[in-house]
Amino acid sequence: MLFSFFTNSFTEEFKFQKHDRHxxxxxxxxxxxxxxxxxxxxxxxxxxxxxxxxELRKLLLSDIGExxxxxPSATQVNFVSYFITDFTKPGHDHYIxxxxxxxxxxxxxxxxxxxxxxxxxTNIDFNVGKSDRSVLKVSGKRKKNAMxxxxxxxxxxxxxxxxSYIVRCCVKGSLLEVNERLIKQPQLLNxxxxxxxYIAIIMPRPADWTKNKESLITLEEYKDKKQDGLLEPxxx
Amino acid sequence: MSDExxxxxxxxLNGLETQKTRRVNxxxxxxxxxxxxxxxxxxxxxxxILRLVTVTATFDSDLATVSSSTLRGWLGSGVEExxxxxxxxxxxxxxxxxxVFSDAKQTLVKSxxxxxxxxxxxxxxxxxxxxxxxxxxxxxISENERAVLLYLKGKYSDEAWLQSEKVSVKDALKVLVLxxxxxxxxxKSDSSSxxxxxxxSQASDEAQGLSETKHERKKRKTDIPTLADFSSAIxxxxxxxxxxxxxxxxxxxxxxxxxxxxxxxxxxxxxxxxGGRYFKYSRNVSQSRWIIDDERMGEASVEEIIGGSxxxxxxxxxxxxxxxxxxxIDVRMxxxxxPFLIEVQNSRKCPSQQSLTEIEEKINNSEKKLVGVKDxxxxxxxxxxxxxxxxAEKQKQYAALVWISRPLEEExxxxxxxxxxxxxxxxxxxxxxxxxxQLERERTIHWMKVEKIKGNAHYFLLHLCTQAGTYIKExxxxxxxxxxxxxxxxxxxxxxxxxxxxxxxxxxxx
Numbered sequence: 001m002l003f004s005f006f007t008n009s010f011t012e013e014f015k016f017q018k019h020d021r022h023x024x025x026x027x028x029x030x031x032x033x034x035x036x037x038x039x040x041x042x043x044x045x046x047x048x049x050x051x052x053x054x055e056l057r058k059l060l061l062s063d064i065g066e067x068x069x070x071x072p073s074a075t076q077v078n079f080v081s082y083f084i085t086d087f088t089k090p091g092h093d094h095y096i097x098x099x100x101x102x103x104x105x106x107x108x109x110x111x112x113x114x115x116x117x118x119x120x121x122t123n124i125d126f127n128v129g130k131s132d133r134s135v136l137k138v139s140g141k142r143k144k145n146a147m148x149x150x151x152x153x154x155x156x157x158x159x160x161x162x163x164s165y166i167v168r169c170c171v172k173g174s175l176l177e178v179n180e181r182l183i184k185q186p187q188l189l190n191x192x193x194x195x196x197x198y199i200a201i202i203m204p205r206p207a208d209w210t211k212n213k214e215s216l217i218t219l220e221e222y223k224d225k226k227q228d229g230l231l232e233p234x235x236x
Numbered sequence: 237m238s239d240e241x242x243x244x245x246x247x248x249l250n251g252l253e254t255q256k257t258r259r260v261n262x263x264x265x266x267x268x269x270x271x272x273x274x275x276x277x278x279x280x281x282x283x284x285i286l287r288l289v290t291v292t293a294t295f296d297s298d299l300a301t302v303s304s305s306t307l308r309g310w311l312g313s314g315v316e317e318x319x320x321x322x323x324x325x326x327x328x329x330x331x332x333x334x335x336v337f338s339d340a341k342q343t344l345v346k347s348x349x350x351x352x353x354x355x356x357x358x359x360x361x362x363x364x365x366x367x368x369x370x371x372x373x374x375x376x377i378s379e380n381e382r383a384v385l386l387y388l389k390g391k392y393s394d395e396a397w398l399q400s401e402k403v404s405v406k407d408a409l410k411v412l413v414l415x416x417x418x419x420x421x422x423x424k425s426d427s428s429s430x431x432x433x434x435x436x437s438q439a440s441d442e443a444q445g446l447s448e449t450k451h452e453r454k455k456r457k458t459d460i461p462t463l464a465d466f467s468s469a470i471x472x473x474x475x476x477x478x479x480x481x482x483x484x485x486x487x488x489x490x491x492x493x494x495x496x497x498x499x500x501x502x503x504x505x506x507x508x509x510x511g512g513r514y515f516k517y518s519r520n521v522s523q524s525r526w527i528i529d530d531e532r533m534g535e536a537s538v539e540e541i542i543g544g545s546x547x548x549x550x551x552x553x554x555x556x557x558x559x560x561x562x563x564x565i566d567v568r569m570x571x572x573x574x575p576f577l578i579e580v581q582n583s584r585k586c587p588s589q590q591s592l593t594e595i596e597e598k599i600n601n602s603e604k605k606l607v608g609v610k611d612x613x614x615x616x617x618x619x620x621x622x623x624x625x626x627x628a629e630k631q632k633q634y635a636a637l638v639w640i641s642r643p644l645e646e647e648x649x650x651x652x653x654x655x656x657x658x659x660x661x662x663x664x665x666x667x668x669x670x671x672x673x674q675l676e677r678e679r680t681i682h683w684m685k686v687e688k689i690k691g692n693a694h695y696f697l698l699h700l701c702t703q704a705g706t707y708i709k710e711x712x713x714x715x716x717x718x719x720x721x722x723x724x725x726x727x728x729x730x731x732x733x734x735x736x737x738x739x740x741x742x743x744x745x746x
Contacts, residue, residue, distance in 0.1 A: 059517075059570055060635050060697065060737055067695050071639050073732055074713040078667060101670040105716065138674045176674060177663075181717060188717070196717035201666065 075195065082216040083109055084170050085225060088152060091116075093226075094170050095194065096216060102206065104171050106155070107198040108189060111226045117160035120190035124182045128154040128166065133200070134180045143203065146174035151212065155200055158189065171212055173204030271392055278490050280384065281326030283333040287403050288385065324492065328380045329405045331496035332373060332436055333412070338498050342439060345499075350416040356501040357421060357432055361551065363585040364505070366428035367421065369414060371406050372435045374497065381405070383490075409434075429506035439495040507556075507581050510546060510592070511615040511622065513573030514538055514559075515608035519735070522565040524557060534565050541607045543578055545595050551584035560623055561630070561704065563738055571633070571739035573610050577619055589613065622743075630704040631682060633740035635697055638712055638723060641730040643693035648727055649686040652698075655726075656683055663718040665710045679706040695734070698723070709733050 079097035087094055091113030097105040108114065114121055126134040131147070133155060138146045149155075149169045156167050156178070169175070178200045182188055188197040204212065217225070267289055275285050325331040335349040345352055381402075389398055413434075418425050516523075521541075522534040539557035547555050559576040563569055587595075596612040615622070658681040664672050680703045687697040702708065707719070712733040714722035724731040 056571055056739060059568075060739075061689075067639075067689075067692050067734075069694070071732055071734060073730070074709075075716070099666055101667065103666055103670055105666065140673050141671060143674070176669065179717075196714070198716050201669070203670065 073195075079105070081219045082213075083219065083222040084216050085109075085111075085222070087168060087170055089165075092165065092167075094167070096171055097198075098209075102203065102209070103176070104173070104202045104204060105198045106170055106200050106202055108158070108167065108193045109222070110193065112165075112193075114158050114160055114165050115190070115193075117162045119161045121158050121160055121186055123159040124156055124186050124189070125159070126156045126178055126180070126183070128157050133175065133178045134183065136175065136178075138174075138176050143174055143176060146176055146203070149173065149175050149202065158186075167199055169200070169202060171202045171204050172208045173202045175200060176203050177201045268392065268395060271388060271395075274388075274391070275384070278384070279324050279327045279492060281329060281331075281334050283408065284326050284328045284381075284405075287333075287405075287408055288328075288381075288388070325494075325496055327490050327493050328377065328384055330374070330377055330380070330436075330438070330493055332377065332405055333408055336496045337436065338439065338496055340498065340500060342495075342498060344496065350413070350420050353413075353417060353432075353434070353501055354420040357503055360503045361584045362430060362503050362505060364423060364428070364430040366424040366426055367430045367432050368428050369410060369417065369425060370431055370433040371409055372433060373406055373409075374436060374438045376438065377405050429508075431504045431506075433502045433504065435500045435502065436497040437500070439498055505582050505584075507579045508550070508583050508586060509615045509619040510578045510580070510612060511619060512576060512596070512612035513610045514542060514569065514576050515573050515610070516563070516567075516569035516606070517608060518604075518606040519566045519568060521606050523559060523562045526565070536606055538576075538607050541599065542576070542609060545599055546578050546587075547580060549587040549591055549595060550580045552580040553582040555580050558623065560743065561632070561741065564736075566735075568737045570737050572741065573608070574738070574741045575623065575743060577615070577623060586614070631701055631742045632704060632706075632738060633699070633701045633742070634708050635699050635737045635739050636708060636712060637695060637734040637736075638698045639695050639732045639734055640724075640727055641694075642727075644686070644688065644696050649688070652684050652686050652726065655681070657681075658684075658721070660706075660711060660722075661720055662707055662710060663715070665707050665715050665718070677705065679703045681706070681711070699739070701740075708736055 075097060079099050082096045082098060083093065084096065085093045091111075093109035093111045093113075095107055095109045097107075099105075126132055133147070136145065136147055138144065149172065151168065151170050151172050153169045154166050155169050155175075157164050158167060159165075179198050182197065182199070191197070271289055272285055275289070280288075325336055326334055331337060336344070337349070338344050339352075381404075385398075385402075392398065414425055417432075516538055518535065520535045522537045524539040525537045526533040538559075543555040543557055556579040557576065558579065559574055561574060563574075592612050592614065596609045599607060599609045660679055660681060662677045662679060664674055664677075682701040682703070684701075685699040687699060689695050689697060698712070700708070702711075707715075710719045710722070712723045712731050714720075714724045714731070722731070
């Protein structure tokens with residue numbers, strides 16, 4: 001019985017010593033219980049750990065060569081920007097950011113007539129046409145129950161203090177999502193219409209897109225067209 | 237029935253002989269002479285006769301040694317000798333139990349069947365010390381057997397030997413072939429991962445023996461009903477009702493079998509697994525092969541680099557790559573590496589640990605240094621448990637280079653570091669929305685740490701530890717506001733992610 005008590009305490013002590021990174025050698029009798037080879041191994045593994053961490057840091061910082069002052073934004077890197085001006089009515093300018101996977105983010109371009117009104121946009125209403133666009137729920141990978149929209153299907157109605165304007169899809173495809181945050185925070189449209197203030201995400205079919213593309217203009221052409229200084233720096 | 241205990245192993249040869257002859261004599265006595273004569277005249281081989289007519293439950297190699305002439309001898313005089321110089325092919329087993337078969341080119345195989353099979357197995361080049369034998373026979377054999385049994389029932393109804401359970405052709409073949417094959421290959425035949433499959437198939441498309449099943453008819457390329465179809469249809473109408481079997485035929489409907497079956501031998505080894513951890517040092521290497529419109533995206537792939545080195549060492553047919561999670565093509569995998577499995581199909585030999593270590597070194601010391609491997613080793617059946625281990629609790633650690641639109645301040649570092657177990661809501665990112673469902677996912681950021689970069693207040697290194705399934709890039713730049721809270725909203729400015737590295741993939745407790 002005495003022997004078993006001895007071995008139990010030995011194993012517990014042993015475990016404690018093994019996990020401790022810096023060996024705490026309390027009494028000489030306990031030190032003698034740990035074989036010398038293990039002591040060396042434990043010490044070496046802790047050294048390796050520090051070495052590995054140093055290696056990692058070197059790798060992480062290796063690419064930090066030149067850090068530009070203002071790197072391109074995520075939207076600029078991942079999306080191709082298109083614009084459409086005077087859609088169905090003069091002054092109704094929209095942007096369409098198309099991702100490499102085919103999805104299009106649609107919103108108001110900075111030269112949209114709604115921004116010219118005093119006080120900017122105060123309200124947005126998705127209940128236009130036949131249904132409320134903000135309650136549609138698309139399910140599954142195949143995007144069932146998505147509303148099929150044409151380019152002139154009404155998306156929402158933005159209102160300012162003076163007037164209200166209808167925003168249309170501009171792209172023919174399935175409507176996947178509308179930005180319902182705008183309902184509670186319509187000022188997003190005034191502050192960042194090109195990022196958090198996007199209106200909707202539409203998934204066009206490849207055939208529809210190639211046809212649609214012909215009526216759109218690129219960023220360069222858009223800048224040329226609207227050269228009367230209404231462009232905001234965030235678009236650059 | 238007398239107690240037929242098997243002879244003790246290592247018993248005296250004389251003892252064995254007498255046991256064997258006693259059993260054979262027993263079998264001989266139990267035979268019904270006129271039934272045997274009938275079957276012989278129909279063209280059934282001696283082994284099938286013994287299978288169908290004896291009362292003994294087991295058919296073993298002792299009975300197999302009974303040849304056609306011995307059988308006739310038992311029946312005494314009055315049996316006409318077979319006039320054909322060559323033994324005809326049995327109409328029931330189609331030559332399978334007589335070891336008469338053709339090779340792939342449809343030429344009759346003259347050499348000893350065991351030697352022939354052994355040769356083919358050795359040609360395929362597998363290393364093995366045990367095997368499992370599988371046999372596949374054409375379905376007409378069971379049809380033939382059923383027809384013959386019905387015929388016998390019609391003629392000799394209610395005999396004792398008709399009622400007993402018959403040993404199937406497949407079992408009989410296995411009994412006959414297993415021992416000699418074991419000796420010839422020098423291997424055991426217990427449960428093993430190496431399978432030898434003997435496939436017998438019919439030479440021609442014509443109905444052989446009696447009838448052709450629907451399954452085999454589907455395999456025929458043309459759909460024109462032939463005379464064989466009609467005749468077999470008629471026979472099936474007759475045989476459908478077993479009770480009326482005795483009224484059926486007056487003449488011999490069993491056609492002669494002209495060609496033996498074609499035997500092909502296939503060897504297959506169960507897949508073997510190798511595991512380890514991999515590192516990805518390049519931002520232009522995808523995890524698995526990625527080809528769009530015949531054009532490869534990225535320079536290479538982790539799957540091809542690792543699998544392509546292991547496959548030649550195993551002499552396998554193909555490989556599959558499984559990893560515990562994945563990362564984008566422009567994200568490096570550093571730190572402790574990501575666990576992965578390589579599954580090799582039909583490997584011919586299992587490489588030693590030494591050669592695995594050599595492969596590991598070769599990959600790590602390659603010129604381009606795109607991928608690294610650690611702890612490459614052979615893994616047994618616990619491989620899937622290893623992959624699934626701690627999947628739900630998997631935590632990942634990342635280091636991201638972040639840019640913000642305003643200079644970093646001290647209180648930003650503190651506020652970020654103080655956020656523990658931050659819950660974020662992520663809508664499916666736009667970059668994957670085309671192939672994943674529109675869902676709102678709640679994830680946890682366990683901790684974050686800001687590391688300042690000397691000389692530049694707009695950039696910093698963000699270390700974070702998150703729950704599995706978190707989209708880091710979207711957490712930093714906000715994904716047009718669809719991920720809340722994001723790095724930008726926490727710091728109150730615009731934030732962009734410049735580069736991302738995975739620094740740790742924690743598996744369970746390790």
